[in-house]
Amino acid sequence: MIFTVPMKLLYAAILAKDVQTVSDELLKLGVLDAVSVRELSEIGTKLKAQEQDPELDTIKELRRRVEGFLQLAPMRIARPDPSVYVGTPVPSSKDIEKQFDTFASQITGIRERQKEIQEQILKLDEIRRQIELYKAGGTEIFANSAFLTVKSGTVNESSWTAVEKALSSLPVVIIPGEQALNNTRFIVVVMLKRDESRVIALLQKYGWSEQIKQAIDTTATANSLADLENKRKKLTATLDECAQSFNRLFEDHGSELAEIWSKLRAAELSGAIRSSFAKTASTALITGWIPEKDMDRVEKGIRTASNNCCYIEWLTVEDAEKQGLKPPTEIKNPHVLAPFQTLVTNYGVPQYGAIDPTAFVAISYLTMFGLMFGDAGHGLVLCIAGLLWFLRSKKNNSSTTLGLLIVYCGISAIISGLLFGSIFGYALLPPLWFPYHRIINGEPVTVGGVRSVYDILGITIKFGMIVLGTGLILNWINLARKKNWITLVFDKAGLVGGWIYAAGAWVAFYFVNHNYKALPPVSSLLFLLIVPTCLLALKAPLEHIAEKKHGSQHASHVHESRAMRYMNYFMEWIVSILEVYSGYLANTLSFMRVAGLGIAHVSLMTAFFQIANMVNPTHGFSIVSLIILIVGNVLVIALEGLSAGIQSLRLNYYEFFSKYFNGTGRAYSPITIKAK
């Protein structure tokens, strides 16, 4: 938890025939961060990479396609765990592709049917538009329409039901006559011009005889519109049936598709592992990073999968680094620290072997947040909001990190609210530490060590010094672990830098405690500040000597003249001095924002109380003042919560991390079946 997870480099040689079983086994284990053969400086050029299996691209393509189908599904289709299918044969790509094409054509069939129905609906809509346009004019005006044809005539009375049925599926409007004459029924048919021949041909089957047009009265038009609406409803119902057929298609084939996805996923990942192997004529070489704790498991797995026909060797990180390989970084923390681990990895991945700052970030982030957002009531609201967010994310299977972070911030605010005796801006409980609201509002405070705004600013400066000091110590530990002694001692963030920082802080407090009138004696200043400042100058020349000794000189330094080199040393020293004195001062004063945000929180609440008092000077119950207080609290929670969260992050990233954190590591990313 404090340091990154220790790694070992696996070298394993297996027989070519065992490549499949071993890759399947490694996939099941899910811990191999494969190293390409080209990265190996010693043997990389002598070995060929395992040839890319062309089938692998097809599998990847098919997996993407089935994912597309699963996305189309109107319901959520559970995908079986792909690990179950590791090592099981995958049906041939051709068969799967054929199956997918059939499935796609079934969907296309439904869409085609929908299109036909939609066309009918659109035609009906067009007829309606035209009827409405000509409503008052009667059939004579229809005759001039560019779209519609109106035909009047009779059909056999005995066929009337059949006519109605036959025309019901077409985009036509039938206006039946009042009564039957001579066993015939008079009807007026309104249709789109392009459907005319089709409709007349159908009517002729039922004894259609065209007759002189009759005027369509208003009632008939209303009837026609009603008929049109009925037809539209029927067609819409058919569209709904299409949607149901679509759902059924996925109900019937969904699980089958999900199973294919799992099989393809397992095959794809196993192939990805295989493609990282190097090969000779009859053997394959596996290289990759494995967490130290998984070494036995991996060795046992490879031996079993290859029937013990293998050679396995484990290289230490130091040996691997000699071959130019950079170990990956895995940081592992308890799940409760997940939000802070995300904050760390968002900034960068720590270097392998360095301190994992997650736990320190958790403490400093929450402390800073609490100091800026010290109100138990507001904290409770944050807690509830965070909890709801957390539960919602869990339900949606999405990341719960932000919800959990809000809950933690809420808890921090509750604790600090109790320390400051603040609940929704009211002093309902006696403060356990100091009354923040009373101090900010200028009320006299006579007990405790914190009595004025300056005391609050002082607290945050001291807190900042603790944070920066911790950062420096962590840096020293990292440098000592890397055996980087020169930097550890002489760097601005090394022991000498720490010495200057501590001495500077002591001098500053001495000055303040002497009412800004006296500095420490010169002899003390000489020892405390001048000596370490001079020591800073040794860093560059010592590094140069060490580089020369190890033959690792930078190319630009090789042909450098002596005068130029001394000039560079001098310039580096000057820059370091500036950075140490101005940088550390700025870093420390930056923490005053913690007090600033805390003061703003209290001031905003006070402002809303005053506004509420202005609208209700009698201090009785008033709905308006209640609304003002509620709105005020909501605003303060939202704005101050966001500000405090961002500022805490900023102080961690720029003040704390800059002292020790090098985010240039590479994240450990094993090929595992759990990966999405």
Add this chain to the structure above:
Amino acid sequence: MKSSLELYSYINAKLKTRLDLFIKKENLNNAIQAKTLIESFLPLRSTPFEILEKIYSSTGDLKMAEAELFAMELNAYLEVISLVEEPLTSFVRALARGPEIEHVKNTIRLWFDAHVRGRSIDDRTVYCYRGPTIDSFNINKILSANNTDEVIQEFLNTSYFAVIKECLPNVVKLGTLFELETALDKLYYALLEQACKNLPRSDISIAQKFIALDVDIENIASLVRLNTFLGLCNTDIEKYLIQYEDAVSVKSLKTLYASENIPAAALVLLGKKYAGLASLWSRGDLSSKLATLERVLREMRNMEARKLLAGNPFSIGIIIAYFILLGDEIVSVRTILNAKYYGLSEERIRSIV
């Protein structure tokens, strides 16, 4: 007059944010690679074009989705108009005339097909845009109009009235809409030029450069059409060309018309004016002349748009670039979906998009 900062800070920041939401190349690529039309909608999810899938999956009708694309484009103009102040409002309104004139042309084309050519149009009218426009006209009444007078009357209170009144009777006599369509295009550039004059001084040159490029593209496309479809002689083409001060001169265009391979000559001519164009056409295959030319002209517009985006953030350039890139994105989506519908191969689609 307000300062550039006041005029552009809000709208340009908003449009730049929207540009970030445009479809990523990867998504367009996935849509092209999709095996079927239904699968090509998937990469459009979580983009502004998500609605197209909803329309298609509820109706199965791709034309409905295409109609929505047009509505999206015009609505984007109308929205920007509502968010800016004068003199930008007039300029964006003039820009919006572009898609609106296409809508007018389409409406008249339908009426023309039904009443002059005697063709059935009822399968096309249903997809006509009936939403809000800058100048309102009743599309249903136009489509049902019995004669040119009734059509002209429906445009009475629009900016297009004079042009339609002047050209419609003649095009009905001639049996081709080309003259009216050219007149409408000329009207668009005239309105744009007029609106351009009221812009802040620093913006005028940016807008004029854009108009000149657009006029060049329009004229070249017209030359190819005149040559390929109408076969007019050199002396008759002048009335179909748009004249604009900063654009390629009509004299040069007439010389170009006389050349054997118009697309190739056009590219040489434009190449002199627009630096960087040479790199575009060297990739093209001039055997498919028209398609290559169209693609190159489109890429030219995009190239200019990207230059504008990299320029002054408080200028009209961002608004112009936004509409150019929006139009291009809509064309790409429409092309891909149609190509998938007709089962075109991946390579063929890539050559068009």
